[in-house]
Amino acid sequence: MSLQIGVQASREYTITDEMIRAFAQASGDTNPIHLDEDYAATTQFGKRIAHGMLTASFISAVLANDLPGPGTIYLGQEVKFKAPVFIDDVITATVELTQYRDDKRIATFKTTCSNQDGSTVLEGEAVVIVPKA
Numbered sequence: 582m583s584l585q586i587g588v589q590a591s592r593e594y595t596i597t598d599e600m601i602r603a604f605a606q607a608s609g610d611t612n613p614i615h616l617d618e619d620y621a622a623t624t625q626f627g628k629r630i631a632h633g634m635l636t637a638s639f640i641s642a643v644l645a646n647d648l649p650g651p652g653t654i655y656l657g658q659e660v661k662f663k664a665p666v667f668i669d670d671v672i673t674a675t676v677e678l679t680q681y682r683d684d685k686r687i688a689t690f691k692t693t694c695s696n697q698d699g700s701t702v703l704e705g706e707a708v709v710i711v712p713k714a
Contacts, residue, residue, distance in 0.1 A: 594673035652712025
């Protein structure tokens with residue numbers, strides 16, 4: 582598979598209570614900042630926030646399903662959490678190809694997640710092995 586630098590793909594997700602609770606169950610991360618309204622009200626955020634790794638997982642979905650697509654294998658992911666994600670936020674996860682080594686099929690992507698206001702909530706970089714064509 583030959584890829585062009587700058588090619589992008591995105592997916593959009595609406596954060597729900599059910600999504601947060603399912604992620605807490607799957608991951609074992611039951612921090613009350615994610616699950617308890619009363620506790621979350623006492624924090625700097627004033628209300629419940631989604632798990633940062635839930636938001637990061639949206640990047641995985643774009644890579645696995647869209648670009649490069651099925652068969653993609655993760656080698657690494659750097660993430661920086663820039664802003665909280667709340668219930669009912671609409672998150673757009675985007676990957677953009679920044680480097681590609683054709684002989685090894687290793688691709689590097691700039692990764693970002695932004696909310697409905699256009700604010701970046703997560704940024705980072707992913708390195709993957711691109712599936713054989």
